Amino acid sequence: MLGNRLAKQLKHLRGWARAGGITCFRLYERDIPEFPAIVDWYDGDVVAWVYQRTRDDAPEKVRAFEDRCEEEILDGLQVAGARLHMKYRGRIRDRAEQYDRVDDRGVVKVVEEQGLRFEVNLSDYLDTGLFLDHRKTRSIIRHYAKGKRVLNLFAYTGSFTVYARAGGAAATTTVDMSKTYQEWTRRNLELNGFAVDGDAHRLVHSDCLQFLSEGPRPGEQYDYIVLDPPTFSNSKRMDAGSFAVDRDWPRLVELAVRWLADGGYLYFSTNSRQLKWLDELVPAGHVAREISERTVPDDFRNRRIHRCWTVTKSVSG
């Protein structure tokens, strides 16, 4: 079942992907209830996240199901074992934090996306370094970036910044709390011929809440702000102790709009399914518009993979 489904999806999406300059795309997301898994294609490699099923209530049953998934994926997609990278999500095995290293096989490659190049690590983390569901949002930023100032918060490996630079952004500030991801961002920029000069284009290693709370330097305003926080984050490096997007998004948006230039756009997005969006919680003098239908790519059958809003100053604001 799973194998046939994957073979069909790959055949169906390959032409579409090639036409769009896309080499990494989503093939499967829990389409068959018996197979709770996510399978992504990374330019000839396959990354699969297998979720534990309630019926597999013992380690040997969990193992047997995971082996079955592996066989079906290899058979369906006709890839060699070394090109399949399995990751397991579920109560028994899932002790790692989202952004912690979980392996050290170091399967790293450079992939192309819409004419740009990105380093992905297929083996060592729960995620790969490139969130495929924001491919269209990245394109929107590139489309409007010419001569603009862009602030990329919770930047991870800096893919939004790479797109902003490719679009001709005059200035970019890229903020993340992880040194590992800041170095990865630097490599992604260099892969596309962009340098970090530390002045117009800078990387800031900081807790975003602390960075935003300090407020902009005199005259520091941004035309585009990307605000894509994790669903949950707690680190001893955070003053606030922890961050939960469902609880803290109003405060975060309120802090971020202080950095927005007149006529500027804040892109706020979340993968949280629980977040309750309330317009009355949007900062005074600002209006929000949900644009998820524009930002969720066609290869994502799960149209709720993320939600995205633009927040702008209301004309009279």
Ligand SMILES: C[S@@+](CC[C@H](N)C(=O)[O-])C[C@H]1O[C@@H](n2cnc3c(N)ncnc32)[C@H](O)[C@@H]1O
């Ligand atoms: C969901 S990812 C962001 C994905 C990114 N926007 C992209 O499209 O590639 C969350 C990122 O937030 C970072 N992070 C988590 N808590 C943070 C905090 N308090 N301040 C700054 N960065 C934080 C993590 O290191 C991770 O890189």
